[in-house]
Amino acid sequence: MPERGTILSVVHNCNNVRDLKDDIACEIMYKFFVNNIWVGVVSKKDAHLIQDVSDAQKIPPLVISSIKKTITFSNWCDTRKKRSDAMATVLLQLREANTCEPLSKWRNELYLVGGDTSVSDGVFFELERAAAEVFGVRTFGVHVNGITVSNAGKVCMWVGRRSLSKQKWPGMLDQIAAGGIGNGVGVWDSMIKECDEEANIPSKISQKAKYAGTIQYFTRTEVGMQPETQFVFDLVLPEKFVPTPKDGEVDTFYLWTLDEVIDKIKQNQFKPNCAMCIVDFLIRHGNLTPENEPDYLEIIDNLHCSFEFPAPRSFTAV
């Protein structure tokens, strides 16, 4: 275990799944397949809850095998629409039963589950966002590092404090803007949308953001599994621009030096994946180096976890 308060402990805190193979071997986790493609992992407990609801349908849409330790769609769910509709029915009933905690945070937002090589966008089906961690499917989002650069080259970073009313991670520190990619909104448009909604950044400014790659990590929460990919953007803001909360997701914005930001990261004040995104920024811009950070190589490994699960080929068409 890395020492508490180190950068490595913070990235381990987010990329915290090390024992998936063991959990599958011990039958704590079931593999979720669509058309023989492995797309996610479901806890044994949730697999049984899901199966109870599925079996109560006239024609059950899902099949759980306690011999193979798998969950799959029934053969009749053979199109994107049939899978999406069947899944929606199951999840709504499961939500009403109030037995599966993540579904109490229903979002009314659809995520795409990829892996279908027979269609151009690679999408198998759509899934209510709150259920993504129940099925342990890959999810995708955008994270924006909002910075200012003085004439002398000094970099400061805008940091948001999440509203206390947020469903997840209330009160913790966050990027200037970030959010999941769902509902058929593409990557770039998701970034523009989140900049507007979370920080009141007009598109004439946000469209100056630059793609800077991705971070990728596998998080286990108390209730589920999250193999996530975040598309990362750096956005240099005019020094006079001040972001303001708009949709109520953020309470306050702070403009801090990178040293102040690093201190807060080490104090675990950031939502874990936001800390990851800033650590990636610090690596890409040469603030963390092999000379000042003994865990340099291991930190980078943790920013780029690899998954066996496929991704959709496109996020734009639902």
Place this chain on the structure above:
Amino acid sequence: MPERGTILSVVHNCNNVRDLKDDIACEIMYKFFVNNIWVGVVSKKDAHLIQDVSDAQKIPPLVISSIKKTITFSNWCDTRKKRSDAMATVLLQLREANTCEPLSKWRNELYLVGGDTSVSDGVFFELERAAAEVFGVRTFGVHVNGITVSNAGKVCMWVGRRSLSKQKWPGMLDQIAAGGIGNGVGVWDSMIKECDEEANIPSKISQKAKYAGTIQYFTRTEVGMQPETQFVFDLVLPEKFVPTPKDGEVDTFYLWTLDEVIDKIKQNQFKPNCAMCIVDFLIRHGNLTPENEPDYLEIIDNLHCSFEFPAPRSFTAV
């Protein structure tokens, strides 16, 4: 297989080891352990060549197990010095026997093999550079993206053509400067040294280089295995500065637009790991995006391969 001429085909060409587990299962590859830590892979053919030379010593320093499919040091090789000396003796004799092709390209340069948690620098032993791919141990290097930025913000990149007399990849395109980290030279000092030796860049310029993370890939060549980590630097050069060959490793330097560089990458004119390093640059600086590059996510995965083999904790002390 990705289509020829795509960026993905180029990164796959470098990160080309997909079947290591199968090769180990089929006994084509033997695992190389030091003190029960897995540090590399050796082909069955080379393992037998090495063993023949080891067994000819008065006290054999290496043990090959055809039951366990492993190669290890003998118990008496229990210090860094004993392991390094014993390995040097074996390799010099193997080189004289002229049976192991990589050793014909002897470099007189020592690489560090890491994984020893009982010492502060984590180093198990030193190994002649030419033998690194025979033992399939992790190696480390520096790669420098040398660029110019016009007042209007237009970025061009300096590219070197490797000398026809280079032992490896003669005549192919290369970074402005790059090289392996060996002989107790640290990461930063290796970068300064390569900039001077390969491109005649004075240290007052090269010390303005910025760390930009790492790329990591596992390459199988005709003769061996290379799990490599490259520390990546971006160096903005004065527009009037012209790099010139100094140590004969480079024949000519070209200053190209990024579009010209991308064309040469797709034409497979770059040494594979140099192409990887530029692709990483294009990802980090937003030239490749999910909108203009359909293989965006898979390309990034291939730039950040993960290894089970440990790294040294320090490169500076031999």
